[in-house]
Amino acid sequence: MLNHESLKKRIDLYAMTTFGGDFKDLLDSEKYVVLSKAMMETILPHWNQSRKNTETMKKAYYLSSEYLMGRFLTNNLIAMDTKDEVKEILKNMGVDYNQVEESEEDPALGNGGLGRLAACFLDSAATLGYPMDGYGIRYDFGLFKQKIVDGEQVEVADNWTKYGDPWGIRKISEKVRVTFKGGEIYAIPYDYPVIGYDNKLINTLRLWKAESLDEFDFRAFNDQNYDLAVKAKNDAENIAKVLYPNDSYEEGKKLRLKQQYFFVSASLQDMIRRFKSKNLDFEDFPKYHSIQLNDTHPAVAIPELMRLLTRKEDVEWDKAWRITTATFAYTNHTLLAEALEQWPERYYQELIPQVYKVILRIHQMLIDELKGKGIQDHDLNRYEIIHNGNIRMAWMSIFGSKSINGVARLHTDLLINQELNDWYRLYPEKFNNKTNGITQRRWLLQSNPELSELITELLGSEDWITDLKMLKNLESYADVPEIMERFLQIKWTKKKQLSDYILQEEGEEIDPDSLFDIQIKRLHEYKRQLLNAFHILFLYYELKENPDLKRVPRTFIFGAKAAPGYVRAKAIIRFINNIAELVNGDPAMEGKLKVVFVQNYRVSYGEKLFPAADLSEQISTAGKEASGTGNMKFMLNGAPTIGTYDGANIEIVEEAGDANNYIFGLKVEEIEKIRDSYNPEEIYQKDPKLRRVVDTLIDGTFEDKDGSYRELHNSLLYGANWHRADNYFVLKDFHEYRKAHEKADADYVDRLGWARKCWLNMSNSGKFSSDRTIEQYAQEIWDIEKI
CATH class of the missing domain: 3.40.50.2000 (Glycogen Phosphorylase B;)
Known part of the structure; x- marks a missing residue:
């Protein structure tokens, strides 16, 4: 008080x-x-x-x-x-x-x-x-x-x-x-x-x-x-x-x-x-x-x-090493090779030589330990902290820590069985999983007070605010039409609030009665905003050729920043905005299709976007997204996932049910089988509708100001000197992605049926509270007690 x-x-x-x-x-x-x-x-x-x-x-x-x-x-x-x-x-x-x-x-x-x-x-x-x-x-x-x-x-x-x-x-x-x-x-x-x-x-x-x-x-x-x-x-x-x-x-x-x-x-x-x-x-x-x-x-x-x-x-050195390795724990957040940091030795020599000398000694200590474990000289390079003139920081983190954890079950399995398998066989006791989580205080209580009030009313308690597992007790209300109607009204309210905000911030009018299909995350090729963009163009051409085609009106909303030096990612942002200009400027799309790229996506924008979503886009290439937490925020606010078997998507579907989400595309093991033989040009040549969409990058549909669209087109069909053609399997997954959207479109027409899917996602989101994650860290890694 x-x-x-x-x-x-x-x-x-x-x-x-x-x-x-x-x-x-x-x-x-x-x-x-x-x-x-x-x-x-x-x-x-x-x-x-x-x-x-x-x-x-x-x-x-x-x-x-x-x-x-x-x-x-x-x-x-x-x-x-x-x-x-x-x-x-x-x-x-x-x-x-x-x-x-x-x-x-x-x-x-x-x-x-x-x-x-x-x-x-x-x-x-x-x-x-x-x-x-x-x-x-x-x-x-x-x-x-x-x-x-x-x-x-x-x-x-x-x-x-x-x-x-x-x-x-x-x-x-x-x-x-x-x-x-x-x-x-x-x-x-x-x-x-x-x-x-x-x-x-x-x-x-x-x-x-x-x-x-x-x-x-x-x-x-x-x-x-x-x-x-x-x-x-x-x-x-x-x-x-x-x-x-x-x-x-x-x-x-x-x-x-x-x-x-x-x-x-x-x-x-x-x-x-x-x-x-x-x-x-x-x-x-x-x-x-x-x-x-x-x-x-x-x-x-x-x-x-x-x-x-x-x-x-x-x-003394040995005592210091015991102290250090008993103190540190390391969370790995990525399977991407380019994100596993390496630094040229000379940077350390030029900037912090006092630390470089210590690294040399740690490196030698590792080599001695490996030889003591029977590792042969020709295999040492797989473990070396200093290798080919670079300092491998992930290797440093593994050797110097008491615990190494992944951030979703699939991610940890891939670390153990593939990416870090050499290290796992050395130190199996160090490896563990801690699936990520989100705080319901920010992402439900604060950002969606309307839904929070309904939850409190139905549970008869505010205890869910610190015990999200209680939402499981709401499952039965999915079959109560009156509650589902109230839930739909709350969703519409959040969509209207977002519509008003987007009009204020972006100057774009969107229809709260349309299906809000939202992809908001960092712009990276593996997150496949390009797949989403290609699908929008596919829908656009379908609707142009078949004006009487019955499809649910859709508003596609993107939010993403590209790193300033990431040229291809910035080209994808421009491509999405070109598509938005094409679609939104066509009177034939009125009441059918709308595309909005919101500027400067940030937490406060997310607080308006997550509660308003009807469909959550989580479409990364399988095996590339360590976990994801945006997927959890959408789920918590009652949005089904359209996504791949990647990161925490797998665990989300396990909790909420396959029938209440839209999973598509290659799995990790399928990618491994086809990786060496995959030829995206075959798919491109055999599917004229897909080819038309991909060719908008080079056929003059959009102005290619600096050649970056042609480069993007080439990267899909022929690769680049640092990766294979269609490295993230955009073309391979396109057909299944499109079919998953058609299923979602058909399901959305049944308003109470759709509300049921949304409700069951929300009521099964308890596992994904960061409270659960922190409890696991505290008890299994940190060994700390509550005050």
Whole structure:
């Protein structure tokens, strides 16, 4: 319960001291800052108490290069159970909470599923009462803010802190120095509260900002050498400027490595400083720390901890290695070879030679161990951490960790039986599966309050908010027409809200009575947005040739960012927007087909998109998507999956039933059988309707401004020097994909039957709560206890 008068006074005070005006007269973005600062006063005592309560406990520490947190304000108010009170207080002050909420910029701290998973894990740990802190980088501009100009992705700076950063507390007294060859920089911590739902525990996300030891060279400035005067400052701050700087060229690659080492070294120094205050022997370090590496980006933590222990704390090497391997655990997020990081040795030699020396010794220690296990010299190259002039970070992570986990059952099986089989045979006890999850607090309670209210009403309890398995008790309502009608009305409401938002943001009118077919995720070839695009063109030509063809009106919605240097992915974005222009500009498609590519897809957009979906597109090539979490968000909000036997799709279908989803395409084992003999040109030549669609890339249907469409066309039919033709089996899976859509189209006509499918997906989504995932990590890897 809030003290209303006290909060009003704080709001008025912060309005005057921060922006020099009355609260009601401020810009909405300024009101957001003021309200957040006022609420931080309520949070801080509980946060400080949580720190005290957990300081003697073993903690988990999550090292991640990104955290896709989403907006803070509403999420924190819901966790504190104060949202309704705050809305009422603002209403009495003549202020609309919804406008304040909408003015908050999404923190530009992450990009895709990796970063969103980290955010969900932080939420679950705090809610369940597990002490777990996150460490990462406080990026100035994140990845980028995406604009679509003439159909093309244009990247602009995402200055998310331009109005302030009220949830982050700068802790300059706890700064540390990070050393690179040629100099040192400061890592300045910014702490963000991670508030557990209806729980006194508040964990911490600590993000590091890079700053120069010497911000300004007065002598250089006085000599009128103005660029040199601020060079040190700029060089330091570049490290934390953007997430994943373009690494098309060597300087970008080096900057990425500097980013990784910067936040890892700062985080480990921070942990060691706190540990030393306990006056314990370093042998006890693993009794208080379990460090999870979120993919290979923070893998340099293994040699860095060895360096800090042996070079700075005088711990003997073998003892330090026992400490290190008992502390670290590694999550593998990908089967893509190009995503298993390797760094040229010379980058380490040029940037962090002090760590390179440690890696050399770890590498030799591995070779000695392998020989001791009877591995022959001619087989050593399969395991070498340093190989052909490169440092293999996944191999470093496996050798230096106590646990290696995949993130869906299929993914883990593929790691064990194929990709990492050599390592599995060496260390079978290290390998395990932890299927990913999502937090229902963000992705149902916050983003779909209408459905949340119905769930609470039918269950007679709000306990599902922290125990998602309870949704299973709703299955029987799938056969109650009155409930299904209410569910359909809620779905229509969410579709109408999304329609209004898309009209406001994109200037596109869409029909909430149409089927909303949504694919929102990072743009990558293996995720096969191109397959979706080809299908839309197929439908377009079918409807053009057969105007009386009875098909359910469809709105196809895409949201995706392509990495700035990923030329082919950016070509696919342009292709989708060209298709949208063709379809939406054709009067014959009115009431039949609509295509929208939403700009700058992000968490706050996702909160509107997931609840409004009728069909969830999860169509990655089998064996390529480690897990997926977007699929879980759609399921939770009652949308059937149209997808492949890939990642967590398999487990989703197991939970909700094959009859309630639309699974198509090659399975992993089928791909393995045909990979060497597959000839996509045969499919292309035999299917004239498919050929017509594919040839829109080169036949003048769309302008090929830079030759990228022809290159895309060639990659499908003839391959490229780095991959085979149709490397992701777009053409091979097209026919089955089209048939699955026809089945979904026919089923959608039966409104109560469709509602039943949606409802059974939602009521069987309990397994996919990140609460379940965190319980497994805590008990099976981290060995931490709830407060």
